[in-house]
Amino acid sequence: NFMLTQPHSVSESPGKTVTISCTRSSGSIASNYVQWYQQRPGSSPTTVIYEDNQRPSGVPDRFSGSIDSSSNSASLTISGLKTEDEADYYCQSYDSSNQVFGGGTKLTVL
Amino acid sequence: EVQLVESGGGLVQPGRSLRLSCTASGFTFGDYAMSWVRQAPGKGLEWVGFIRSKAYGGTTEYAASVKGRFTISRDDSKSIAYLQMNSLKTEDTAVYYCTRSITDDYWGQGTLVTVSS
Numbered sequence: 001n002f003m004l005t006q007p008h009s010v011s012e013s014p015g016k017t018v019t020i021s022c023t024r025s026s027g028s029i030a031s032n033y034v035q036w037y038q039q040r041p042g043s044s045p046t047t048v049i050y051e052d053n054q055r056p057s058g059v060p061d062r063f064s065g066s067i068d069s070s071s072n073s074a075s076l077t078i079s080g081l082k083t084e085d086e087a088d089y090y091c092q093s094y095d096s097s098n099q100v101f102g103g104g105t106k107l108t109v110l
Numbered sequence: 111e112v113q114l115v116e117s118g119g120g121l122v123q124p125g126r127s128l129r130l131s132c133t134a135s136g137f138t139f140g141d142y143a144m145s146w147v148r149q150a151p152g153k154g155l156e157w158v159g160f161i162r163s164k165a166y167g168g169t170t171e172y173a174a175s176v177k178g179r180f181t182i183s184r185d186d187s188k189s190i191a192y193l194q195m196n197s198l199k200t201e202d203t204a205v206y207y208c209t210r211s212i213t214d215d216y217w218g219q220g221t222l223v224t225v226s227s
Contacts, residue, residue, distance in 0.1 A: 035213050037155075044207060044217045045155065056215070090155050094212045097171045099145065099157040 002026045004091050004102035011108040016081050020105045022091035023073040034074040035092045036065055038085075039104075045090065049076060083109050112136040112216045114208045119221030122198055130193040130221060132208030139189035140164060143211050146182060146193045148204035149220075156204075160212055161191065176202075198225045 003025040012018040022034065034052050037045035047056050049065035052074065062082075067074045074093075078085055086109045091102040118130040132144065145160035159172035161182045170182050181194040191208060205220040 033213065035215075037214070039155075044219055045214075046217065047213075047215050050213055050215060088154075092155075092214060098173075099147075099160065099212055099214070101147075101155040101157060104154040 001098055002093075002095070002100060004093060004100050006089075006091060006102040006105045008103070009106040009108065011110055012081055014081050014083060014109055017077060017079040018081060018107065019078075020076045020089055020091075020107070021073050022075070022102050023071065024093065027095070028069065029067050029072045029074055029093075030069050032093050032095055034065065034067060036063075036074075036076045037090045037092065039088045039090065041087075048089075078107075081109050085109055112210065114210065114216055114218035116206060116208050116218045116221040119206065119223045121224045121226065123227050124198060124200055124225055126198055127194070127196045128198065128223060130195070130206055130208075130223070132191040132193075132218060134189045134191070134208075134210070137210070139184075140186035144182075144184060144191040145209045145212060145214055146191075147207045147209055147214065147217075148202075149207070150201075150204040153204075158193070158206070195223070198223075200225050 005023045036049040038048045039045040048063045053065040062079045064077045088104045090104045113135045115133045122128050143162045146158040159182050161170045179197045183192045203225045207220045208218040210216040
């Protein structure tokens with residue numbers, strides 16, 4: 001089984017851009033789609049990116065996703081940060097018999 | 111509108127059993143795999159297991175931490191997925207979420223399971 005590693009926390013000011021990384025330990029990051037979830041305190045997770053770079057309807061285009069095979073990692077980029085973006089963010093991927101979540105990144109917008 | 115509603119959580123003693131239900135609406139339930147994900151208090155998300163759709167054999171996969179103790183099943187006629195949890199341990203204490211597909215595109219509100227004597 002592979003692991004997904006995220007930074008424990010990131011912080012940035014309102015209006016700025018932040019990128020959260022998610023590195024796959026073994027196997028190619030491109031071999032299975034990566035999803036990203038946002039979880040605000042006291043709430044269930046919601047999908048902000050699916051299939052590496054697709055946004056569900058209702059998610060603002062300030063959220064974008066990408067993968068980089070050279071670093072075997074995926075990234076979630078949030079531009080024009082708003083205080084409402086403050087939350088925990090989790091990456092997820094899978095193979096034929098497992099799902100794997102990253103450890104989560106706490107985003108602080110200050 | 112896709113909705114997933116978990117039920118069946120509560121306080122249970124170590125070694126006992128509990129069955130969670132996930133009632134789905136707003137989509138063709140039988141066409142999708144269904145997953146269970148848990149979150150211990152103050153911790154991150156942990157995949158528990160999933161059940162494939164009947165078109166893919168309806169087979170199941172589990173995380174190593176629950177394999178042999180937990181069983182996922184489905185009733186497509188009622189649009190319900192189940193998580194049968196046996197031989198519960200204190201470390202199984204968590205909010206349990208039902209999600210749609212192996213990409214977890216939709217999540218329920220979760221149900222809290224507390225394992226304590």
